[in-house]
Amino acid sequence: MPTSAADERRTDSGAPPLRTVRLVLAREEAERTASVLRAVSDPTRLQLLSMVHHSPDGRARVKDLAAALELRSPTISHHVSMLVEAGVLAREPVGREAWFSIVPDRLAAIADLLR
Template sequence: MEFVGTALVETPLPAISPLAGEPIERADAERLAGVLKALADPARLRLLSLIQASPEGEACVCDLTAPLGLSQPTVSHHLRILTEAGLLNRDKRGVWAYYSLVPSAIATVAELLTPPRKRATKKAR
């Protein structure tokens, strides 16, 4: 059931925020929307949260099914979407794959959604 795609990972996130004061290009909007779609699901947000809260900052499917109350194939499906979006790293060790957050990817999404007034205020401090 489990595999890693690279569809979204291979396209970099846009360099310009949609809130920067200039209309963004269609391709940039599509790329950012793709990553936001991966985030925009309650089960996937809870998965990110559970992985982040894990003692070593990583977790396998075996750790995640019980807290979410979802089946292994369903959890694997959500993990695959997050990995394909570049938000999770996947490290295969023995029979299990271990997932950890890609903080830089999530930070870039956060940065792109930060309104410029807030950025300016921070710089002024």
């Protein structure tokens, strides 16, 4: 029985070899996701994100986060800066203070992690 080109590309299991399968996650998206995962891989940063996510208006100040976690403001600022750099948190200056909120594009991904 003759075989087609498609049949010749099948593996022993009948599935197409991996090199012919269309990539589901493009490299650029994989790198962005890895960056977010690195940023949220710290327990303190996960707590910060959870607090911001569950705050009444979806945003918080370093001062409030520090008080709630009983950590010094410089420690919280360091963690918040890492989350801002990773594109997870957005900084919104209001007068002399800064409020931080989860970036809307990242909210669904972060919400999944916080469940």
